Amino acid sequence: MANRIQTLLGVDYPVVQAPMTYIARAELAAAVSDAGGLGMIETLTPEGRTDLLRVRDLTDKPVAANLMIQGWKSDPSIVDTLAAAGVRHVFTSAGHPGLFTARLHDAGMTVAHVVGSLKGALKAVDAGVDALVVEGVEGGGFKSLLGASTVVLLPLIADHVDLPIIAAGGMCDARSAAAALVLGAEGVQMGTRMLASLESAVHANFKNAIVEADDSGTVLLAVPGNPTMRVLRTGMATRDAADAGLLGEVTRLYFDGDMEASVANTGQVSSRIAELLPVADIVQRTWKEIETALAAARSRTGM
Numbered sequence: 001m002a003n004r005i006q007t008l009l010g011v012d013y014p015v016v017q018a019p020m021t022y023i024a025r026a027e028l029a030a031a032v033s034d035a036g037g038l039g040m041i042e043t044l045t046p047e048g049r050t051d052l053l054r055v056r057d058l059t060d061k062p063v064a065a066n067l068m069i070q071g072w073k074s075d076p077s078i079v080d081t082l083a084a085a086g087v088r089h090v091f092t093s094a095g096h097p098g099l100f101t102a103r104l105h106d107a108g109m110t111v112a113h114v115v116g117s118l119k120g121a122l123k124a125v126d127a128g129v130d131a132l133v134v135e136g137v138e139g140g141g142f143k144s145l146l147g148a149s150t151v152v153l154l155p156l157i158a159d160h161v162d163l164p165i166i167a168a169g170g171m172c173d174a175r176s177a178a179a180a181l182v183l184g185a186e187g188v189q190m191g192t193r194m195l196a197s198l199e200s201a202v203h204a205n206f207k208n209a210i211v212e213a214d215d216s217g218t219v220l221l222a223v224p225g226n227p228t229m230r231v232l233r234t235g236m237a238t239r240d241a242a243d244a245g246l247l248g249e250v251t252r253l254y255f256d257g258d259m260e261a262s263v264a265n266t267g268q269v270s271s272r273i274a275e276l277l278p279v280a281d282i283v284q285r286t287w288k289e290i291e292t293a294l295a296a297a298r299s300r301t302g303m
């Protein structure tokens with residue numbers, strides 16, 4: 001029997017590729033969706049918006065779009081762009097969920113909103129979203145200032161909200177997904193794990209740095225004017241976060257492999273990633289091996 005996230009998104013495996021500006025593009029999204037999960041395309045860059053259509057030549061499976069509210073709040077035309085591309089599922093983030101939810105619903109799209117606090121979750125419920133992505137501070141990239149971890153946030157929000165939940169921050173395999181299900185989620189979203197896949201377009205230097213990172217490998221930076229940000233502990237991350245160049249040339253890091261061109265968004269789960277894998281393995285093994293992970297947990301209860 002399908003769970004609520006599988007039904008809502010129309011996917012075999014409720015394993016979602018995270019929105020990542022510049023990186024969440026057509027090839028990666030199509031690979032994730034073809035594997036039975038849900039690929040996602042970013043819409044902050046013109047290339048991302050072009051990919052909303054280009055991805056239709058690569059897969060006939062559902063592919064979601066990310067709408068970063070801060071970036072689009074004064075330009076609702078993004079909803080027309082999404083509708084024209086036939087997008088069915090939109091993941092909204094970084095901003096007030098009330099700004100776009102009704103418009104997206106009117107255009108026939110489902111809306112999942114990313115939250116990092118109970119307050120944010122309740123606001124998203126009021127806005128009428130269809131699902132929540134609950135993201136803990138373990139995750140890579142910009143994070144809620146609250147700094148709550150996935151293991152605390154998931155059951156807290158699940159106890160107060162009757163919407164289906166996708167867990168994000170620290171997800172990389174069946175064991176983390178099984179834990180998320182126990183804590184109240186019905187799906188998982190992965191950023192760092194998807195970066196370290198064969199199909200992700202980022203440079204080998206970045207992928208290898210993720211594989212090599214240990215549990216001291218990331219750091220939470222305070223970025224003036226922004227929420228906090230989890231990045232790899234590179235030389236850049238030890239510089240003053242107020243340094244104007246900190247976020248400046250992220251594409252040189254992502255695609256040319258210059259690891260000191262910018263800070264490198266990466267989650268703590270990098271310490272658990274030991275090899276690059278095909279996206280299909282990540283998506284399918286995560287969901288198919290959950291029963292094995294739960295059985296192993298049951299055997300540890302001693303009952």
Ligand SMILES: Cc1cc2nc3c(=O)[nH]c(=O)nc-3n(C[C@H](O)[C@H](O)[C@H](O)COP(=O)(O)O)c2cc1C
Binds near residue numbers: 190195
């Ligand atoms: C390289 C990278 C870039 C990211 N860029 C964005 C972004 O542009 N917008 C966004 O909402 N989240 C962004 N994130 C956060 C992810 O969407 C996701 O929530 C996070 O990676 C989940 O945690 P995980 O890294 O433990 O899987 C980024 C994460 C990474 C690792």
